[in-house]
Amino acid sequence: MLEAKLAEASILKKLLDAIKELVNDANFECNEEGINLQAMDNSHVALVAVKLQQTGFRKYRCDRPMPLGVNIASLTKVLKCAKDDDLCTLKAADEADVLNLVYEAKNSDRIAEYDLKLMDIDSDQLAIPDTEYDAYIKFPANEFSRIVRDLASLGESVRIDVSKEGVRFASDGEAANGSVLLKGQGPITGVTNRPKSSEEEDEDAEGSGVKKEDAAGAKEKPKVEEISEDDEEDEKPKVKKEKKTKVKKEKADGDVDMDGEDDEKEYEDEGEEEVDNEDSDEEGDGKKRKKKESSSGKSPKKPRTVNGQAKGKGKGKSKEDDGEDSEILIQMNSHVSLTFSLKYLVNFSKSASLTNKVELYMSNDVPLLVSYDFGPGYIRYYLAPKIGDD
Amino acid sequence: MLEAKLAEASILKKLLDAIKELVNDANFECNEEGINLQAMDNSHVALVAVKLQQTGFRKYRCDRPMPLGVNIASLTKVLKCAKDDDLCTLKAADEADVLNLVYEAKNSDRIAEYDLKLMDIDSDQLAIPDTEYDAYIKFPANEFSRIVRDLASLGESVRIDVSKEGVRFASDGEAANGSVLLKGQGPITGVTNRPKSSEEEDEDAEGSGVKKEDAAGAKEKPKVEEISEDDEEDEKPKVKKEKKTKVKKEKADGDVDMDGEDDEKEYEDEGEEEVDNEDSDEEGDGKKRKKKESSSGKSPKKPRTVNGQAKGKGKGKSKEDDGEDSEILIQMNSHVSLTFSLKYLVNFSKSASLTNKVELYMSNDVPLLVSYDFGPGYIRYYLAPKIGDD
DNA sequence: CATACGGACT
DNA sequence: AGTCCGTATG
Incomplete structure (x- = not known):
C-alpha cells in the first residue's frame, strides 16, 4: 500500500496546474523511491516527467510498486478542495481502485478526505534518450x-x-x-x-x-x-x-x-x-x-x-x-x-x-529539456525542435 | 534618423494604454522637438494629441522630420514585451519601414529588441482651434x-x-x-x-x-x-x-x-x-x-x-x-x-x-479639452459637447 | 462548448 | 495585488 504525506498541498496543486493542460490521464507510478509520472502531451509532441522523491515527503511508505491511473482533471478538482498549507496525504491500498486524499489543516482542526476514482491507463512510457547536452x-x-x-x-x-x-x-x-x-x-x-x-x-x-x-x-x-x-x-x-x-x-x-x-554579502569563503x-x-x-x-x-x-x-x-x-x-x-x-x-x-x-x-x-x-527542480522533486519537459525553418 | 531613449518604458506603455481604445493607427510625427501624435478617435468624435518633448528623453536625436505610421495595437503588443523599468530606445532609419525598439534591463543582463512594421497613414491632421477658455x-x-x-x-x-x-x-x-x-x-x-x-x-x-x-x-x-x-x-x-x-x-x-x-494660425515663433x-x-x-x-x-x-x-x-x-x-x-x-x-x-x-x-x-x-501633463510630455483630449440636451 | 489568457476594475 | 469579466483559441 501507499501512504505519502506531503507537507504542503500547494505543491501538488501547482504541479497539477502545471501539467493539466498537457496531459489528460496519467499513471502515478509509486515505488519505494517516490512517485513518478511520465506522459506525452495530448498531441504527442512534448513529454513531461515528474518526480516526487520519497525524501520529499513528510512521511512516505510504498510497499510495492503500484501504478495509479488518474484523470488529471479529476485530481485537479479534488486538489482544489485543499487549502494551500494543508498537510496532504495520499493513500492507496494494493489493487485499490481509488486514491484517498486526506487534507489536514495545520492546526488540525479540520480534516477533509476525498476518494478519487482510479483508472487503468496503458503506460506507454516513452524512452527518454540519454543525451549529452551542449x-x-x-x-x-x-x-x-x-x-x-x-x-x-x-x-x-x-x-x-x-x-x-x-x-x-x-x-x-x-x-x-x-x-x-x-x-x-x-x-x-x-x-x-x-x-x-x-x-x-x-x-x-x-x-x-x-x-x-x-x-x-x-x-x-x-x-x-x-x-x-x-x-x-x-x-x-x-x-x-x-x-x-x-x-x-x-x-x-x-x-x-x-x-x-555593493554586495556586502561577500562570499564567505567557506560554507x-x-x-x-x-x-x-x-x-x-x-x-x-x-x-x-x-x-x-x-x-x-x-x-x-x-x-x-x-x-x-x-x-x-x-x-x-x-x-x-x-x-x-x-x-x-x-x-x-x-x-x-x-x-x-x-x-x-x-x-x-x-x-x-x-x-x-x-x-x-x-x-530541449526544460527542468524545474523544486523542493520535493522536479518536473521536466522535453520538446522536439522544429526542423526546417518554419 | 531617429533615436530616442526613454528612461522608463512604462511611460510609453501607459501612453499606449491610454489611447489604444481610441485610435487604431496613427503617425508618430518625429522632429527635432520631440514626437507628436494626433488622431481622431475611430468614430471621429474625439481628438487625442500627444506630445513627447525632446527634453523628456534620456537621449534624443532626430535629424529630419519623419512620420512613423504605426498600428497602435501592434505597438501595444510590442510594448508589453518591455518591463516597466526598462530603458526604452526607439530607432528608425530615414525611410525605414520598421520602428526598432530596444529594451534594456536596468542591470543590463537582458536586452530585448523588437522591430515593428510601419505603415503609411494618411495624416489628416485636424487643426485644433485656438480657443479661449472660460x-x-x-x-x-x-x-x-x-x-x-x-x-x-x-x-x-x-x-x-x-x-x-x-x-x-x-x-x-x-x-x-x-x-x-x-x-x-x-x-x-x-x-x-x-x-x-x-x-x-x-x-x-x-x-x-x-x-x-x-x-x-x-x-x-x-x-x-x-x-x-x-x-x-x-x-x-x-x-x-x-x-x-x-x-x-x-x-x-x-x-x-x-x-x-481649418484655421491655421501660424504661430511663428518670434526669434x-x-x-x-x-x-x-x-x-x-x-x-x-x-x-x-x-x-x-x-x-x-x-x-x-x-x-x-x-x-x-x-x-x-x-x-x-x-x-x-x-x-x-x-x-x-x-x-x-x-x-x-x-x-x-x-x-x-x-x-x-x-x-x-x-x-x-x-x-x-x-x-472640452482634457489635459494630462506628465514628465516627458502631455496627452490632451478634445471632445465636442453634445448639443441640445439629449 | 469549454478552457485559458489577457485586460479592466476594485 | 487580487478578482472578475470578456475575448480568443482549441
Missing part, C-alpha cells in the same frame, strides 16, 4: 516565462541560439519581430551540469543507500532518466566535456556584481558554495574571489554545484536561493541553435509557480 | 476618473457646470440621477491657465524660480484674447499661487478644429522665444525650431506649476506630491455649462496612470 542555461523561471509569453504574442515559434554572446530567443511575427538576449553573469564555460537522475537526487540529498538498480553507476554516469523499456542506449548523458573551456573566465559567476550595488559548477575554476587569476571550488573540473564526480543543494533535500538553504534569483548561468560547449513551438514553452513555463529557477538543456537536433 | 479646473486625476466612472454607471452623458459654486458633474439615468460637486480650494478666480505648449513647458520647468508672480494686473480677467506670442516674455503661465490669481494668457496651444474647419509646438504637423515640419532653451533643461521633470506650492492646503496626505494631489483649482470667467458623452470621458480618464493631475478647459459650445 548548452545549459539556468536562470530565473519568471524570466523564462516572460520571454516566451512575450515572444508568443508576436509569433508561433522561437529560435534559441546559445553562443558566446549569451542566449538569444528570437521570434518573427506578422506585425513585429522580436529577440531577447540574456547575457548571463560571468564567463560562459563548458557545460558541467546535466539532469540528474532521481537516484542521484536521493543520494545528493542524504546519500542513503536506498537506491535501487543502477545505484552505483548513477552518479558517475549521468543518466537522464530511468526509462523503462528500451533504455538500452547506454550512453550516459554525461555532458560533453570536450570543448568545455571558454576563453574568458575569471571569476565565478557568483562574483559578478551586476547592479553595482556555502554558491555557484560553482564551473569546472574550470582553475584560472585563479587573482580575482577577488577566493576559490571555493576545489573539485577537479573534468569529471565532476558529483556535479554538486549549487544546484544540487538547492534542490536537494538539504533544504537548509532554500531561502538563500533568492540571492541567486537574478543570476543567469550559461554554459556551452558549442554553438546551439534550435527552433521550438512557443505554445509549448509557454505551457511549460507555468511550472514557474513551483520554483524560481528554470534550467534549459540543449543540443542541436535533440529535444 | 473655465479651467485642475484637480486629482483619480478624482476625475472616479466621477466619470460613477456617473457613467447611471447615465450616458454628463453635464458639467462651472459656476461660482464650483464644478458640478451631473448625470441623469434610468434608475437614478447623480451629481458631484467639486468646490475647489480658495476663491474662484478668473482663468489664468491655458494649455501650454511644450516649449512653454520646458520653460516652466526650468524657469520656475524665475516666475514673477502675477505680473500683470490682469489677473482678474483672464483674457483670453491675447494670443500673442509674447507669452514667453514674462512668466510662463503660471497659475496663481496662493489664492492670488495670475493671469496669463495667450494662445492656446493647439488649434483644433474638430469640425474640420527668440519659442512657443510653438503646434501639433499641426503639416506646418510643423516647416517650422523647425531650435531649442534655445535647453540650458537648464537638464531636469525635465514635471513642470510643477506654482500651484502646487501655492496652495497650502492642509491636506496632509500621503506622499509629498500628494500634498498637491488633493487640491482642486477652479478658475472661471463666466458660467459654463456643457454636456458630454461619458463614454469618452471614461476613456480619457485612463490617462490618470500617467500623472496625478488632470486639467479641464471649457467654454460654452466649444470642445
Whole structure:
C-alpha cells in the first residue's frame, strides 16, 4: 500500500496546474523511491516527467510498486478542495481502485478526505534518450516565462541560439519581430551540469543507500532518466566535456556584481558554495574571489554545484536561493541553435509557480529539456525542435 | 534618423494604454522637438494629441522630420514585451519601414529588441482651434476618473457646470440621477491657465524660480484674447499661487478644429522665444525650431506649476506630491455649462496612470479639452459637447 | 462548448 | 495585488 504525506498541498496543486493542460490521464507510478509520472502531451509532441522523491515527503511508505491511473482533471478538482498549507496525504491500498486524499489543516482542526476514482491507463512510457547536452542555461523561471509569453504574442515559434554572446530567443511575427538576449553573469564555460537522475537526487540529498538498480553507476554516469523499456542506449548523458573551456573566465559567476550595488554579502569563503559548477575554476587569476571550488573540473564526480543543494533535500538553504534569483548561468560547449513551438514553452513555463529557477538543456537536433527542480522533486519537459525553418 | 531613449518604458506603455481604445493607427510625427501624435478617435468624435518633448528623453536625436505610421495595437503588443523599468530606445532609419525598439534591463543582463512594421497613414491632421477658455479646473486625476466612472454607471452623458459654486458633474439615468460637486480650494478666480505648449513647458520647468508672480494686473480677467506670442516674455503661465490669481494668457496651444474647419494660425515663433509646438504637423515640419532653451533643461521633470506650492492646503496626505494631489483649482470667467458623452470621458480618464493631475478647459459650445501633463510630455483630449440636451 | 489568457476594475 | 469579466483559441 501507499501512504505519502506531503507537507504542503500547494505543491501538488501547482504541479497539477502545471501539467493539466498537457496531459489528460496519467499513471502515478509509486515505488519505494517516490512517485513518478511520465506522459506525452495530448498531441504527442512534448513529454513531461515528474518526480516526487520519497525524501520529499513528510512521511512516505510504498510497499510495492503500484501504478495509479488518474484523470488529471479529476485530481485537479479534488486538489482544489485543499487549502494551500494543508498537510496532504495520499493513500492507496494494493489493487485499490481509488486514491484517498486526506487534507489536514495545520492546526488540525479540520480534516477533509476525498476518494478519487482510479483508472487503468496503458503506460506507454516513452524512452527518454540519454543525451549529452551542449548548452545549459539556468536562470530565473519568471524570466523564462516572460520571454516566451512575450515572444508568443508576436509569433508561433522561437529560435534559441546559445553562443558566446549569451542566449538569444528570437521570434518573427506578422506585425513585429522580436529577440531577447540574456547575457548571463560571468564567463560562459563548458557545460558541467546535466539532469540528474532521481537516484542521484536521493543520494545528493542524504546519500542513503536506498537506491535501487543502477545505484552505483548513477552518479558517475549521468543518466537522464530511468526509462523503462528500451533504455538500452547506454550512453550516459554525461555532458560533453570536450570543448568545455571558454576563453574568458575569471571569476565565478557568483562574483559578478551586476547592479553595482555593493554586495556586502561577500562570499564567505567557506560554507556555502554558491555557484560553482564551473569546472574550470582553475584560472585563479587573482580575482577577488577566493576559490571555493576545489573539485577537479573534468569529471565532476558529483556535479554538486549549487544546484544540487538547492534542490536537494538539504533544504537548509532554500531561502538563500533568492540571492541567486537574478543570476543567469550559461554554459556551452558549442554553438546551439534550435527552433521550438512557443505554445509549448509557454505551457511549460507555468511550472514557474513551483520554483524560481528554470534550467534549459540543449543540443542541436535533440529535444530541449526544460527542468524545474523544486523542493520535493522536479518536473521536466522535453520538446522536439522544429526542423526546417518554419 | 531617429533615436530616442526613454528612461522608463512604462511611460510609453501607459501612453499606449491610454489611447489604444481610441485610435487604431496613427503617425508618430518625429522632429527635432520631440514626437507628436494626433488622431481622431475611430468614430471621429474625439481628438487625442500627444506630445513627447525632446527634453523628456534620456537621449534624443532626430535629424529630419519623419512620420512613423504605426498600428497602435501592434505597438501595444510590442510594448508589453518591455518591463516597466526598462530603458526604452526607439530607432528608425530615414525611410525605414520598421520602428526598432530596444529594451534594456536596468542591470543590463537582458536586452530585448523588437522591430515593428510601419505603415503609411494618411495624416489628416485636424487643426485644433485656438480657443479661449472660460473655465479651467485642475484637480486629482483619480478624482476625475472616479466621477466619470460613477456617473457613467447611471447615465450616458454628463453635464458639467462651472459656476461660482464650483464644478458640478451631473448625470441623469434610468434608475437614478447623480451629481458631484467639486468646490475647489480658495476663491474662484478668473482663468489664468491655458494649455501650454511644450516649449512653454520646458520653460516652466526650468524657469520656475524665475516666475514673477502675477505680473500683470490682469489677473482678474483672464483674457483670453491675447494670443500673442509674447507669452514667453514674462512668466510662463503660471497659475496663481496662493489664492492670488495670475493671469496669463495667450494662445492656446493647439488649434483644433474638430469640425474640420481649418484655421491655421501660424504661430511663428518670434526669434527668440519659442512657443510653438503646434501639433499641426503639416506646418510643423516647416517650422523647425531650435531649442534655445535647453540650458537648464537638464531636469525635465514635471513642470510643477506654482500651484502646487501655492496652495497650502492642509491636506496632509500621503506622499509629498500628494500634498498637491488633493487640491482642486477652479478658475472661471463666466458660467459654463456643457454636456458630454461619458463614454469618452471614461476613456480619457485612463490617462490618470500617467500623472496625478488632470486639467479641464471649457467654454460654452466649444470642445472640452482634457489635459494630462506628465514628465516627458502631455496627452490632451478634445471632445465636442453634445448639443441640445439629449 | 469549454478552457485559458489577457485586460479592466476594485 | 487580487478578482472578475470578456475575448480568443482549441
